[in-house]
Amino acid sequence: MPELPEVETVRRGLEALIVGKTIERVTVTLGRIIRKPDDVEQFKLLLQDLTIDEVKRRGKYLLIGAGPYTLVSHLRMEGRYGLYSAEEAVEKHTHVIFHFTDGTELRYKDVRQFGTMDLLPRDDFTELPGVATLGPEPLHAEFTVDALRRQVAKRRSGKIKALLLDQTFVAGLGNIYVDEVLFVSGIHPETTVTQLTDLQVTRLQQAIVDVLDQSVRLGGSSIKSYVNGYGQGGMMQHQLRVYGHENEPCPQCGTEIVKTRVAGRGTHFCPHCQPEQG
Template identity: 75%
Template sequence: MPELPEVETVRRGLEALVLGKTIDHVTVSLPRIIRMPDDVQQFALMLQGHTIDAVERRGKYLLLGIGPYTLVSHLRMEGRYGIYRSDEPMEKHTHVIFHFTDGTELRYKDVRQFGTMDLLPRGEYALLPGLASLGPEPLAESFTADVLQTALKNRRSGKIKVLLLDQTFVAGLGNIYVDEVLFQSGIHPEASGPDLQSEQIERLHAAIVAVLAQSVELGGSSVKSYVNGYGQEGGMQHLLKVYGHEDNPCPNCGTEIAKTRIGGRGTHFCPSCQPLDK
């Protein structure tokens, strides 16, 4: 958390809030947030005087085009951005502040302190470890059922839940939406991905696109602390069918939703609607 829909919602908010703003100076109070360059003073100096001209996303990464650089930001568990007036009180756990020439500030807050920022020349950011190995974008037109089928057939083994969480397989999916996608497609999370039949893969592809698109439309899921750039919660959490609903009746058949651990992650599913083929 956050996953693709939440990061896309943050991206859209930032695009509306900071696009065209020029950085006067940058304050960093927690240096380890900044990975590249390894000198926070150099980081601040590189950004000074440049204008934010693009706000994009790749998987769970935010990509801010700033002058000749791209700022690659990964929110990890609880990173969040907000726009403030310079005279507004500073909240706890605010670690990076982009001070704009118009008197506003973009503040990065991270209670868990797991988020990262990397500042690279525009032509080099795609080579950053993590970004370079990302799988296809699930909401891109190029992500078809055939692409998904080929990716599955290229894996010798692997439970479908684990594969979908692998960012080199498909970018942007996390624990919440994998559970929801598998429920909607009627596939057990422990099913072997490479052994899925064509009809199952068609359902899986449709579910990935539908669930993510719906969540983006609703502003993501505020299961824990997520809010968008305006400080607003998302609405998808009210429509989750299985995630977080263990011991509750399945909305389709009434069977009790089960919870187990797969690949070290809590996993929710309906034993009746998602049978494990032997």
């Protein structure tokens, strides 16, 4: 699933590619991707003749502004956007096409068909379930050590791995970057929230910011099928320290990287650099 760096990379690409373009019409071939409004025909009609004026992001959600509406798009497992000429053949698994007046098309392709789109009045998107409960944005200036400390103080139980995966705690982190963040901060994934020291919280905040910032600069991680709006893959997968490196030597100490399951997810860590806490 695309995580914050991948979605932010897609956002930046779409911002450069489609802002200022006017929607002539919309084609939808898989109606269940459209959640709001309930009527797909109304979705298509409401977008007709509107000009896209912004592309923002909240957590893992893309927010495409057009006229009085915000299109909230969640890529889920394998959703992707691409800009094409109207003359180019439409690929299999393309489920939504935004036809622009200049002869180009923004196409949404989703092999797994788990992605969603919600078209809402401009300021109402914050009330959408999933968006309304999102935690702080880790790459915003407001995400300080004190802010993270306050988030930690709200929780009285649970393992740190599960906590970081919880979008109401911090927005945008997924399995790949949680493993990387915990490695960089030297915290065992099964450490409980009550075991965290002030120093660990400080290191955790810095690791979240550093790892996500590095990944955004490198265009995200192309582990599976992820590409940006230009059809290009990211480069962060070449910089991952523990994720996907089970049975390989730790880049810091040479100890073999272990893969286990925590919070129901495959979890990679170094038992030497991330010791269990008693």
